[in-house]
Structure formats: structure tokens, C-alpha cells
Amino acid sequence: MFHRSVHAFTAALLLCALFLQPASALPAKSAEQAVVTFAVRYSPTATYETRLAVYHREIAKEIARARMQKADPHLYMTDLYVTVFRQNREQQFRLEYTGNLWNEAQSERLTLSKETSGKLLRYAEALRKRHYGKLISWDEVKRTVPRKSIFSVTDLETGLTFRVQHRAGRDHADVQPLTKEDTKIMKEIYNNRWSWNRKAILVQFGNQRYAASMNGMPHGGDGIPGNGFSGHFCIHFSGSTTHRSDRPDLAHQLMVHKAAGMLKTFFQSxxxxxxxxxxxxxxxxxxxxxxxxxxxxxxxxxxxxxxxxxxxxxxxxxxxxxxxxxxxxxxxxxxxxxxxxxxxxxxxxxxxxxxxxxxxxxxxxxxxxxxxxxxxxxxxxxxxxx
Structure with a gap:
């Protein structure tokens, strides 16, 4: 199962070469004030998130000196939160696409230099890539995730993870929970009631993580007796279709792009x-x-x-x-x-x-x-x- 603390640690290792100021080089008080913490979660209510704490004196110093100005919000990354130590307390901001910081509660903005804004945006984008899955076509999935293979599924909102087996499927993947415990976790994702509603998920197969969408309704044939799941359920990837249509299902494709962190790109096209x-x-x-x-x-x-x-x-x-x-x-x-x-x-x-x-x-x-x-x-x- 994915745990948020492990996920954050992995992201920190991968990003440690980007503009970091070693914490050991700073006194304890200065180290605390030099921390800039990034967090990615799809929605304010999501419990699944990826975090990165960056020790950077220059960024922290500029943020501490910058003046707050009343302002209407510009477009900001709806999934990105930045926490900094400012005015002797922690303050949380939303990162705008310009790289400036916006205080949602106070409707105030911190306008930063282009250099600092650029660094914040690079940290944020690198962390988003670690949080979301890779957008992959169904044709490629059929080649790389063969039938009878076992992989894990993580719900993008709750972070709950369970294992499944790829059983069949021509137009999308027909899969089944591996055990009764996996079925229990899947049902918990759906508030203990099976549903056709689509959900954004991350499919972990080997060292690859793909953006996908699932429904939560047992139906059709059953190939794993004793798992407490009567039938199979469907997992869709980019470009996959339902059995009833040769066109991709809109609801599934929305969830696939959500799992890839690319909803905005999907809307813009x-x-x-x-x-x-x-x-x-x-x-x-x-x-x-x-x-x-x-x-x-x-x-x-x-x-x-x-x-x-x-x-x-x-x-x-x-x-x-x-x-x-x-x-x-x-x-x-x-x-x-x-x-x-x-x-x-x-x-x-x-x-x-x-x-x-x-x-x-x-x-x-x-x-x-x-x-x-x-x-x-x-x-x-x-x-x-x-």
C-alpha cells in the first residue's frame, strides 16, 4: 500500500539536487524558518497527498521580506499548496501559474522575483509528476500489462490501495480484486456501496505508475473464487472504450486525465x-x-x-x-x-x-x-x- 510519508520521502530524494540548502548548515531556528513545504493533493478534502520540504535560505528570505498586497486571485494550481514560515508563524499559500503566492483566506498576494517564482514552479511541477500517473494509451497497456498479471490500484482521493488481477478485456481492462481483503478495501473507497461511478486511480505495475479510471460495480464473469467479489470491474486508460461504444467514455476519460494531473489540458482542448x-x-x-x-x-x-x-x-x-x-x-x-x-x-x-x-x-x-x-x-x- 502507498503511504503518504513514503511517497513524500521518495519525492524528496528525487528533487534533492534542485536548489536545496542543506539543513545541517543552518542553526535550528534558521533551519525552521528556511523551510518551504510543497504539498500536492487533487482536492482540499483529499487525504492522499505528496509532500516535499525544501531547505532554501534565499527563497525563504525573499518570501519573508515580500509585502502582502490585496488582490483578486489569478489562476492558480488548484492542487498545489505551499507552506512557509513568515512573520514568526507558518502560513499557507496557493501557487499561481505566474509563480507568485496567493493567500486564499485573506485574498492577498506575495509578488516574487522571476528567479524565485521560476524555482517554485519547477519544484511544484516536479512534485506533481511524482504525485500523478503517466498518461498511457490503452493500446500500450495491452502490450505492457498482459492478462493474468497482478498490479495495485490506488484511489487518488483517499490513497487506499488494493491488488487486482488483469483477467480479460478487449476495449478496456476487466480486472478482479485478488483477495477478500482487497475487495474490502475497494468497497471502502466506494463508501461501502458498490457503484458505477468513475474514480481516478493510479495503476502501479512494476516500477511504472499509470493514470487510469475505474468503476465500482461487480458484473459479468468471475474468475477468482473466494475473493468476495462476484464478477469483475472495469479499468479504463487513455483512449479505451466501453463494450457498448467505439468512442471513449467521457466520464472515464475525465478521471484518467484527473489521475494524470492533466484536467486543465483536457479542458483547454x-x-x-x-x-x-x-x-x-x-x-x-x-x-x-x-x-x-x-x-x-x-x-x-x-x-x-x-x-x-x-x-x-x-x-x-x-x-x-x-x-x-x-x-x-x-x-x-x-x-x-x-x-x-x-x-x-x-x-x-x-x-x-x-x-x-x-x-x-x-x-x-x-x-x-x-x-x-x-x-x-x-x-x-x-x-x-x-
Missing amino acids: ASPEQLTEIWKEAMQQKDIDMIRQLLEGVSPAQLASIERELSELTSIQFERLRHANKPGNDAAEEELLFKEIRFRATLYRKGSRAQQVTYRIIFERDSSQSPWRFRDVATVQTAKRK
């Missing part, structure tokens, strides 16, 4: 229609962290409203998105900088009648080569079902 489908999937799964990443361009007040509405819902059903583009308009579509998409949904709340609403999502981008982003998400109530 998507069209407004694809982003809409991703948003609908995140809403149905009640994945608040994914919704926050998707809606980086939306105002905090609107995001809070969406989160509040989602917390009140027991379920939500969306109509299929209709593509209204007429033939011959592809070239004009490629030049658009603004797009509005509308679709209906049915909202279900406990103790209340189903409510039909129309969602309106507005997308924008800076140029025809820039990624699309959400600008506005709004609902218009239309009717309540009897």
Missing part, C-alpha cells in the same frame, strides 16, 4: 459543446472540485450559487445536446470568439416536485487559437412537473 458535456457530467457526479476548475472564468458569487444549488439536489437529468450548426458553416464556426448554448434539465430535490429549467451557458475565447472558457452559467425556470 475542448469545444464549447464538449465543455458543456463535461460540465453536465461533473454536475451529475456532484464533483465540486472539477466544477471549480471548469468555471475559472466565472465570478465567485455565481460559482457559490451553483455549488449551493447542487448541494440541494438529489439528482439531475439533462437532455441531450443538439448540434444546431448547418452544413457548410464549419469555417465560420472556427472563427467564433463567443458562443451561447442552451439546453433543458430536470432538477430533483428531496420533498419537492421535479423542476424543469433551461440552462444557458456562454463561452468566450481571446482568439480562434485560444482555448474556450466559461463566462456565464445561468438557469431560467420553465415548469414544475406534477
